[in-house]
Amino acid sequence: MTISPSRSKIRSAVIALAVAVLAVAGTAAVIGPTTPAHAAATVEDEGIDCPVPNTSVPASSRLPDPFRKLDGTRITSKTEWRCRRAETRELAERTVYGQKPPKPATVSGTVSSTSIQVNVSDQGRSASFSASVQLPSGTGPFPAVVVLGGFGADTATIRNAGAAVINYDPLAVGREGTPRNNKQGAFYTLYGANSSTGILMAWAWGVSRIIDVIEQAGGTVLRPDATGVTGCSRYGKGAFVIGAFDQRIALTMPIESGSGGAPIFRGIPGESGSQPLSSAYGEQPWLGDAFSSYTGNPSGLPIDTHQVIGLVAPRGLFIMENPHIDWLAARSGSNAALAGAEIYKALGAGDNITYWSDVSDGTHCASRSEWRTPLQQNIQKHLLKTGNAAGTIRISSRKQGNLAEWRDWQTPVLTDGPTTPPPTTSPTPTTPPPTTPPPTTPPPGGSCTASTSPGTVWGDRYNTAVTVNGASTWTVVVSVNAPQRITTTWSGSASLNSNGTVLTMRSNGSGNTFGFTTMTNGNSGARPQITSCTAG
Structure with a gap:
């Protein structure tokens, strides 16, 4: 996203509003009862085994019901969310971002106190990229926040809170300034320059490979179970997608992500001054090639970004937006957060989402004092596991959303339901109880x-x-x-x-x-x- 300097010269006065129901002025709204942080998963995608029916979703100007399965029924338990999430993930890949391939055949690399080296090979092709590391004071292993692009993130606060900073250059994995039929970078070296996958998803794939290497390193420098991600502007779009498509990410923090990021696609055409979807699609190959069919018709999309927020749920999410620059579509961003917060609440994790556009400085990608405390609190809660601050929603009066205008569904009360363990790539054999007689072994070469x-x-x-x-x-x-x-x-x-x-x-x-x-x-x-x- 390119923003001219004139767009940032807007007066800075804002009024804080409570927004759980968009009715109470002057306070921050806590959106759910205080509950412990939900740990990140141990696998990239817990729903890999879920069947996804090839069913179309009717076009609608309203936000799709995130709780309605593709077979037309609504989920009633929290355990059903795993496979409902898998449906949403597939639809998002198919229509918005392009496919994220699974872990390549070979991933190797090294982790030190100053750098991470990643080497990948798949289908006879190989690529490499690296990231620098800045450790906080103290004794590790440390949680870490992947910072995309090197600007807009408050890295001093991140390190002072006790987390390392991984400086990730996403352009080494998916380069900007390339035509869609000749994409470049490590991702496209493996999967083809004419891949229909957009570079936001390529960036997400790259961070997943960094986590693979951290896991392989055994946690001597960085903890593999405590990774966050953040970035501003185009890199805010990337951070949003990265957190949505790797469930090992414990904390996702997009900053001023604009069109193609957190703001709802359906709201952008009606939000004055916001970057049009056609512009976000055409400026860079951020979004998947298939999104071209929806730039003039977002109502035809089977999902919207509130459901991408649902891909992050119930893990930590802190969305930071700037209401002073119309181009950034912060009103549509607030509607995405309000609708996404309903998913968090249904999953019993309402206090794991924070949204904050109540800021006085209108400069794009500035380091803001208003975000410093919630940033510290989110790192303590979701990465260090030393805090339990409740999530809040603070929406500026300049860009106040109204969820009632966008939904015709209600949030269900989900039961806990039975526990269904996610699949793993390396199942551990189960030993039968001693009292259970061993099965009868048929003669060698018996058939089944x-x-x-x-x-x-x-x-x-x-x-x-x-x-x-x-x-x-x-x-x-x-x-x-x-x-x-x-x-x-x-x-x-x-x-x-x-x-x-x-x-x-x-x-x-x-x-x-x-x-x-x-x-x-x-x-x-x-x-x-x-x-x-x-x-x-």
């Missing part, structure tokens, strides 16, 4: 049968479930044809060959079903084949 239930193809990946019959212990071999490859498995003891084309899955006491995700790599017409099923 296995049948597949293919999932819906989205982009270039799909999920497949396998059901085994005729044996209580078994080994199933599944094959795919290159350039397809199997990337993720669940509910079994898995081993893959070097290029991911042959999966050997063994029973591990967790039942007679398992599943896996296949990257089609442009070969979506082919399907995995059961090579053999052997009992015992």
Whole structure:
């Protein structure tokens, strides 16, 4: 986003408003009961095993109901959110950002007190990039905040709060100033210069690979379970997408992200002076190529940015906006926050979201005193786990949203429901209780049968479930044809060959079903084949 200096010369007086219902003036609104911080996940995407039906969403000028599944029913429990979130993620990839590929075949690198080196290879291609590290005082390992682009973030406050700063140059991963059919950077070196994925998602992929390397380093310098992300302007857009598409991010903090960032797409055409969607799409290849169909018709989008906020939920989120520059669409941003806060409340995490546009300085990407305390509080709560400050919403009277104008749905009261553990790429075998007699082992070479239930193809990946019959212990071999490859498995003891084309899955006491995700790599017409099923 390019902002001329004249846009920042706007008077600075603002009035703080409570905005839970947009009715009480002069105070900050706490949006939910005080609850502990929700920890980041241990995997990039907990919903990788969720089937997503290939169902269209009717066009609407109102914000889509974030609780309504693609089959038309509404979720009633918090445990259903995992797969409802997976639906939203797929729709966002398909229509707004482009696909984020899963972890490459090989990720390696190093972490030191001054730098992180990332090396990746996939499908016969390799790329590398690095980031510098600034540690706070004290003894590590430290939580860390990834800062995009080097400006707009209050890095002094971040370090003084006890978190390291990872200075990430997103342009090394997805370069600006390139045509859509010749994108450049580490991401496109691996996945092709004509990839339809926009550079915001490429930047998100790069941060995920940084987290991979931090995890591999064993937590001697930086903690792998306490990563935040922030950035301003175009890098605020990036921070927003990064936090939404990697559930290992514990704290997401976009600053003045503007059109293509947090503000609702449906609100931008009617907000005077805001950057048009066509401009945000055309200025740089930030958004995915598919978004071109919606720049003049955001009502046709199956999602909006309040649901991208829902992808972050229930983890920490601190949205900072500037109401003095019309180009930044802060009114649409406040509506996104108000609608997104409803998702947080439904999940029992209403105090994990903070929105703040009540600032006096109108300079773009300035370091603001009003944000300093909530920044410290969010780092303490979500990264250090030493605080429990409640989230607040403070909307400037200059850009006051009104959620009632944008929704025709109500927030459900979700039950806790049963606990469903997320899939992992390396399941731990389950040992049967000592009192349970071992299953009878059939003669060597005994047979069983296995049948597949293919999932819906989205982009270039799909999920497949396998059901085994005729044996209580078994080994199933599944094959795919290159350039397809199997990337993720669940509910079994898995081993893959070097290029991911042959999966050997063994029973591990967790039942007679398992599943896996296949990257089609442009070969979506082919399907995995059961090579053999052997009992015992």
